[in-house]
Amino acid sequence: xxxxxxxxxxxxxxxxxxxxxxxxxxxxxxxxxxxxxxxxxxxxxxxxxxxxxxxxxxxxxxxxxxxxxxxxxxxxxxxxxxxxxxxxxxxxxxxxxxxxxxxxxxxxxxxxxxxxxxxxxxxxxxxxxxxxxxxxxxxxxxxxxxxxxxxxxxxxxxxxxxxxxxxxxxxxxxxxxxxxxxxxxxxxxxxxxxxxxxxxxxxxxxxxxxxxxxxxxxxxxxxxxxxx
Amino acid sequence: xxxxxxxxxxxxxxxxxxxxxxxxxxxxxxxxxxxxxxxxxxxxxxxxxxxxxxxxxxxxxxxxxxxxxxxxxxxxxxxxxxxxxxxxxxxxxxxxxxxxxxxxxxxxxxxxxxxxxxxxxxxxxxxxxxxxxxxxxxxxxxxxxxxxxxxxxxxxxxxxxxxxxxxxxxxxxxxxxxxxxxxxxxxxxxxx
Numbered sequence: 001x002x003x004x005x006x007x008x009x010x011x012x013x014x015x016x017x018x019x020x021x022x023x024x025x026x027x028x029x030x031x032x033x034x035x036x037x038x039x040x041x042x043x044x045x046x047x048x049x050x051x052x053x054x055x056x057x058x059x060x061x062x063x064x065x066x067x068x069x070x071x072x073x074x075x076x077x078x079x080x081x082x083x084x085x086x087x088x089x090x091x092x093x094x095x096x097x098x099x100x101x102x103x104x105x106x107x108x109x110x111x112x113x114x115x116x117x118x119x120x121x122x123x124x125x126x127x128x129x130x131x132x133x134x135x136x137x138x139x140x141x142x143x144x145x146x147x148x149x150x151x152x153x154x155x156x157x158x159x160x161x162x163x164x165x166x167x168x169x170x171x172x173x174x175x176x177x178x179x180x181x182x183x184x185x186x187x188x189x190x191x192x193x194x195x196x197x198x199x200x201x202x203x204x205x206x207x208x209x210x211x212x213x214x215x216x217x218x219x220x221x222x223x224x225x226x227x228x
Numbered sequence: 229x230x231x232x233x234x235x236x237x238x239x240x241x242x243x244x245x246x247x248x249x250x251x252x253x254x255x256x257x258x259x260x261x262x263x264x265x266x267x268x269x270x271x272x273x274x275x276x277x278x279x280x281x282x283x284x285x286x287x288x289x290x291x292x293x294x295x296x297x298x299x300x301x302x303x304x305x306x307x308x309x310x311x312x313x314x315x316x317x318x319x320x321x322x323x324x325x326x327x328x329x330x331x332x333x334x335x336x337x338x339x340x341x342x343x344x345x346x347x348x349x350x351x352x353x354x355x356x357x358x359x360x361x362x363x364x365x366x367x368x369x370x371x372x373x374x375x376x377x378x379x380x381x382x383x384x385x386x387x388x389x390x391x392x393x394x395x396x397x398x399x400x401x402x403x404x405x406x407x408x409x410x411x412x413x414x415x416x417x418x419x420x
Contacts, residue, residue, distance in 0.1 A: 044250070044253040044254060044257075045250050045251055045252065045253050045254070045342040046250075046342075047250075048250040048253065049249065049250040049251075089307070089310060092306055092307070092310065093303060093307070096302050096303040096306050096307075097303065099302050100299065100300070100302045100303060103302065104299060118353070119346060119349040119350060119353060122301070122302045122305075122345075122349050123251075123342050123345060123346060123349070125302055125306055125345070126306070126341070126342045126345050127342075128254055193410075196413065197247060197248040197250070197409045197413070198406045198407070198409040198410040198413065199406075200250065200406075201402050201403070201405045201406035201409055202402070202403060202406035204402050205395075205399050205400070205401075205402030205403035205405075205406060206399075206403070208398055208399040208402060209392075209394045209395040209399035209400075210394070212393075212394045212395070212397075212399060213393075213394035216393065216394060
């Protein structure tokens with residue numbers, strides 16, 4: 001909340017202040033209160049599969065954020081023209097186009113990353129976060145709000161991905177690498193299980209439990225109530 | 229023949245779609261609270277996955293490759309699967325109302341199941357022949373059903389046990405899945 005104030009003070013007019021606050025809120029809610037992964041438990045498939053290293057996490061996060069922002073923008077742009085009955089197929093085509101763009105760009109410029117992420121890049125298309133935001137938010141709100149919402153959700157997704165890959169890479173390999181540079185390494189036998197599939201589920205389960213615990217204490221279940 | 233056997237064992241046990249590839253986690257956690265719906269969902273997935281595997285293979289190899297349109301595969305595959313699910317739903321409604329009643333509500337959910345789309349992409353990536361793609365789709369579905377059924381059995385028991393408040397619901401399900409995944413790791417020595 002502190003950041004909201006400092007951000008708003010830069011603009012003198014009170015009405016504009018309110019608008020800026022609102023749009024800033026759209027951005028921030030994706031990060032914490034409505035974090036797509038830990039709060040809404042959406043978009044898990046690519047999330048767990050690519051969380052083996054920080055590099056992969058950044059690549060996947062960037063691709064998903066790009067798709068989220070662009071598809072939210074386009075969908076909110078065409079939201080009044082789209083007939084209600086066939087809106088889902090239209091949304092899917094829009095999303096699939098941007099995923100294709102992201103996938104082709106990645107193949108051309110980042111072949112190593114593309115190989116590491118494998119089929120999970122095209123699978124962004126069925127990531128429930130993206131279709132969920134398109135349906136629940138972008139099809140009902142104006143362009144600025146929707147774009148900010150996409151950006152916030154994307155950053156929230158990336159941050160969660162970074163958190164879980166940080167834990168997995170650190171415990172599973174005993175070192176942290178970022179773009180090939182060794183950041184930290186600890187002189188001990190790494191627990192390889194964290195790099196393997198069970199590690200992802202275990203870390204995710206523990207983190208979800210931790211967040212649920214914090215939430216129970218903090219706001220007595222204001223968020224995540226509507227999850228079902 | 230040996231190759232096909234390797235594909236079957238690989239898709240069901242070694243690279244189980246849910247537990248090692250993390251495909252289809254949403255229905256895995258969503259529909260695994262009771263055994264009966266889990267069975268329905270699993271059967272629906274097997275059905276759609278096999279069909280999707282066949283149709284996407286045909287479209288990719290007989291239409292997209294000759295025309296040099298491979299870059300369209302993402303859009304084409306998702307549309308094929310979405311229409312396929314719609315058709316299956318309509319067809320079942322007419323042809324076999326009993327089966328429709330059993331599988332009906334799970335069918336729309338399958339459209340956004342990444343396991344189905346994942347099969348299509350893996351077929352392309354592994355360069356499978358038609359028969360191999362068919363077998364792969366079928367056995368991936370069986371692997372999905374297996375994991376889903378095991379999980380629902382465990383979760384039914386879990387309802388009766390005392391779980392710390394913070395872990396109740398989804399978090400404990402993840403930890404159970406982690407233990408199952410650990411058990412499935414034991415299969416990894418079977419092939420190669």
